[in-house]
Amino acid sequence: MKIAILSPPWIAIPPKGYGGIEKVVADLTENLVQMGHQVMLFATGDSRTKANLRYEFEKALGNNLFLKNNIYIYLKHLHKFFKIIRQEKFDIIHNHVGYVAYYFLDLQNIPFIHTLHGAFYKNLKAPSGFIKEKIDTLLRFKHHPYISISNNQRMDFPQLNYIKTIYNGINPDDFKPIIKKKNYLAWIGRITYNKGVDIAIKVAAKAGIPLKIAAFIDKGDLEYFNNKIKPLIKETKTELIGEIKDKKVKNQFLGEAIATLFPIRWHEPFGIVMIESMACGTPVVAFNKGSVPEVIEDKKTGFIVEKEDQMVAALKDISKIDPLYCYQYATTNFSTQKMTKDYLEAYQIVINKFKNNEK
Amino acid sequence: MKIAILSPPWIAIPPKGYGGIEKVVADLTENLVQMGHQVMLFATGDSRTKANLRYEFEKALGNNLFLKNNIYIYLKHLHKFFKIIRQEKFDIIHNHVGYVAYYFLDLQNIPFIHTLHGAFYKNLKAPSGFIKEKIDTLLRFKHHPYISISNNQRMDFPQLNYIKTIYNGINPDDFKPIIKKKNYLAWIGRITYNKGVDIAIKVAAKAGIPLKIAAFIDKGDLEYFNNKIKPLIKETKTELIGEIKDKKVKNQFLGEAIATLFPIRWHEPFGIVMIESMACGTPVVAFNKGSVPEVIEDKKTGFIVEKEDQMVAALKDISKIDPLYCYQYATTNFSTQKMTKDYLEAYQIVINKFKNNEK
Numbered sequence: 001m002k003i004a005i006l007s008p009p010w011i012a013i014p015p016k017g018y019g020g021i022e023k024v025v026a027d028l029t030e031n032l033v034q035m036g037h038q039v040m041l042f043a044t045g046d047s048r049t050k051a052n053l054r055y056e057f058e059k060a061l062g063n064n065l066f067l068k069n070n071i072y073i074y075l076k077h078l079h080k081f082f083k084i085i086r087q088e089k090f091d092i093i094h095n096h097v098g099y100v101a102y103y104f105l106d107l108q109n110i111p112f113i114h115t116l117h118g119a120f121y122k123n124l125k126a127p128s129g130f131i132k133e134k135i136d137t138l139l140r141f142k143h144h145p146y147i148s149i150s151n152n153q154r155m156d157f158p159q160l161n162y163i164k165t166i167y168n169g170i171n172p173d174d175f176k177p178i179i180k181k182k183n184y185l186a187w188i189g190r191i192t193y194n195k196g197v198d199i200a201i202k203v204a205a206k207a208g209i210p211l212k213i214a215a216f217i218d219k220g221d222l223e224y225f226n227n228k229i230k231p232l233i234k235e236t237k238t239e240l241i242g243e244i245k246d247k248k249v250k251n252q253f254l255g256e257a258i259a260t261l262f263p264i265r266w267h268e269p270f271g272i273v274m275i276e277s278m279a280c281g282t283p284v285v286a287f288n289k290g291s292v293p294e295v296i297e298d299k300k301t302g303f304i305v306e307k308e309d310q311m312v313a314a315l316k317d318i319s320k321i322d323p324l325y326c327y328q329y330a331t332t333n334f335s336t337q338k339m340t341k342d343y344l345e346a347y348q349i350v351i352n353k354f355k356n357n358e359k
Numbered sequence: 360m361k362i363a364i365l366s367p368p369w370i371a372i373p374p375k376g377y378g379g380i381e382k383v384v385a386d387l388t389e390n391l392v393q394m395g396h397q398v399m400l401f402a403t404g405d406s407r408t409k410a411n412l413r414y415e416f417e418k419a420l421g422n423n424l425f426l427k428n429n430i431y432i433y434l435k436h437l438h439k440f441f442k443i444i445r446q447e448k449f450d451i452i453h454n455h456v457g458y459v460a461y462y463f464l465d466l467q468n469i470p471f472i473h474t475l476h477g478a479f480y481k482n483l484k485a486p487s488g489f490i491k492e493k494i495d496t497l498l499r500f501k502h503h504p505y506i507s508i509s510n511n512q513r514m515d516f517p518q519l520n521y522i523k524t525i526y527n528g529i530n531p532d533d534f535k536p537i538i539k540k541k542n543y544l545a546w547i548g549r550i551t552y553n554k555g556v557d558i559a560i561k562v563a564a565k566a567g568i569p570l571k572i573a574a575f576i577d578k579g580d581l582e583y584f585n586n587k588i589k590p591l592i593k594e595t596k597t598e599l600i601g602e603i604k605d606k607k608v609k610n611q612f613l614g615e616a617i618a619t620l621f622p623i624r625w626h627e628p629f630g631i632v633m634i635e636s637m638a639c640g641t642p643v644v645a646f647n648k649g650s651v652p653e654v655i656e657d658k659k660t661g662f663i664v665e666k667e668d669q670m671v672a673a674l675k676d677i678s679k680i681d682p683l684y685c686y687q688y689a690t691t692n693f694s695t696q697k698m699t700k701d702y703l704e705a706y707q708i709v710i711n712k713f714k715n716n717e718k
Contacts, residue, residue, distance in 0.1 A: 015679075069428070070489070070492070071428075071430035071433065071492075072491070072496065073461040073491060075459065076495075078462070079462040079465065079466070082466050083465075099431075100430065103434040103435075103437070103438040104463075104466070106438065106440070107438070107445065107463070107466070107467075108466070130430075130431060133429070133430075133431035136431065136435075137431065139435075140435070
């Protein structure tokens with residue numbers, strides 16, 4: 001199959017640190033190439049891939065919320081991509097760039113599919129910008145073929161033309177479970193209100209277990225970090241380490257923890273941190289929101305709770321969780337191989353529908 | 360000829376008050392229809408036209424600089440337009456929307472032409488947003504066919520593929536020259552640093568002649584107006600009247616003035632106010648910038664000066680200017696009929712080039 005994968009210009013492929021979308025793009029692309037498909041990856045010039053790499057921007061622009069409001073960046077990136085699409089024949093375009101690309105995809109004749117990476121439900125608090133317009137876009141193009149990354153992601157807009165739910169995956173080769181734990185809790189992710197790092201700090205303090213935070217701080221979130229999180233970190237003597245860019249370091253960081261805390265405030269559409277943690281043999285204690293009940297097996301690979309105090313309480317039972325079961329569960333149900341196979345099936349469904357509509 | 364005219368979504372056609380671009384669009388569209396061409400005008404639902412009106416937005420969105428930074432407005436407007444373009448066959452698309460549309464136009468197969476309505480030279484001060492990106496866009500698409508609205512507009516970027524300079528026009532039927540003057544000077548336009556309304560106030564004060572300002576104030580310019588202009592107006596007892604929406608009222612406002620002041624700080628790409636003033640029989644005293652020497656005949660339809668003091672001095676000679684000559688000069692050289700004829704020639708040039716490239 002000849003596949004064009006459209007990635008955003010913010011983070012190079014594969015991502016060295018933070019980058020959920022880019023991780024999916026990287027794994028999917030390499031697996032497709034390995035299976036013998038002809039793949040064009042449209043990303044940034046500093047990406048590394050076995051696919052045919054094409055790009056507009058030499059270097060990734062950085063995951064900067066302010067840049068994301070500059071229309072011209074999208075226009076340049078997408079214009080170059082669609083110039084290529086007009087010159088070469090592809091069987092399918094797989095869009096990971098998001099909503100701006102929909103308007104262009106709708107005006108051309110190659111079958112395409114969107115993966116919905118974000119959260120777009122109606123009462124989403126503190127969205128990263130243009131949420132109303134993004135939802136308008138989804139509804140305008142509700143006939144487009146969509147992949148949801150959890151069933152929960154569909155909640156407020158079930159009327160879109162969903163082809164499948166395909167969970168994000170990890171490569172089992174990248175992880176080994178760590179049985180021997182050290183006395184700390186882990187939190188990893190982007191520092192932002194919705195991810196609840198402040199709740200994690202409070203929970204750890206109440207449980208009397210040290211917390212280590214591996215954080216990515218976007219420029220757009222800097223004010224929130226300085227005003228709300230920094231004082232809490234100081235007060236509780238929480239250990240703040242930077243963004244982890246090395247796979248082995250991440251395996252150790254997550255694997256040696258007693259548990260990973262996932263006290264989200266929003267409906268997380270997938271939450272790759274949860275499967276990474278389980279693949280390191282570390283249970284996840286999470287709030288019952290978004291994809292959480294689809295990703296964690298309650299009482300077997302972690303605990304699904306409703307409130308802060310329940311999270312503190314759950315930590316008392318954490319030793320009942322089997323690290324090896326966590327590893328097995330994550331690598332079986334959420335592997336990049338399974339994800340790739342599912343995407344190929346989705347591509348074929350879309351291509352067949354497209355051919356039938358053309359007739 | 361089957362012509363698609365693409366207008367911005369900010370102001371309905373024809374404009375009731377402020378709206379230089381929309382005035383050109385309105386006059387051109389009606390003239391083309393009258394000449395028997397099949398014209399589709401893509402604007403907003405509250406527009407009035409004899410052409411086939413199509414639109415995305417029911418109502419004009421308002422000329423609001425903040426709205427203009429919302430990528431999704433452009434995307435919706437352009438998406439609907441290009442859906443129509445894909446369904447119906449046009450000979451040419453005439454783009455008045457600006458730079459965002461270039462990226463879409465470049466990805467389709469109908470001949471098109473851009474009219475450059477704005478100023479985009481390198482040292483432009485206080486531009487209205489994304490000036491660097493707009494210039495990037497021009498250079499990226501320098502092979503596109505362009506209409507400049509003055510020769511001066513081309514100054515810093517002569518390398519674009521200009522087809523013609525076509526001056527904006529007025530409809531002679533809309534104007535009559537007023538010979539009998541009242542004791543005041545006129546200033547008309549959008550309140551913004553580049554238009555130099557503060558200079559006009561100072562000049563009038565020094566000359567000892569009352570000034571009347573007919574102003575459009577964009578929300579984005581409100582701070583400038585409140586901080587810089589309002590105090591000056593108070594101090595000098597300048598008369599501030601609102602935006603003039605009625606043609607006859609405007610004819611009277613401009614026509615009864617001794618002179619219209621045009622003390623611009625930027626290189627005005629055209630400046631329709633100058634020809635309107637002359638068509639009302641009122642000379643224009645302007646700074647020698649931008650299109651000014653192409654539009655005013657120095658010492659015959661006004662005075663072209665370099666500095667504030669020269670503008671004060673020129674007002675002493677203003678009675679030497681013949682109002683009827685001003686009227687004649689403006690309606691002969693800058694009529695919408697001439698403008699329409701020139702555009703039709705430009706369309707034909709572009710269509711012929713396109714056909715030759717296809718062979």
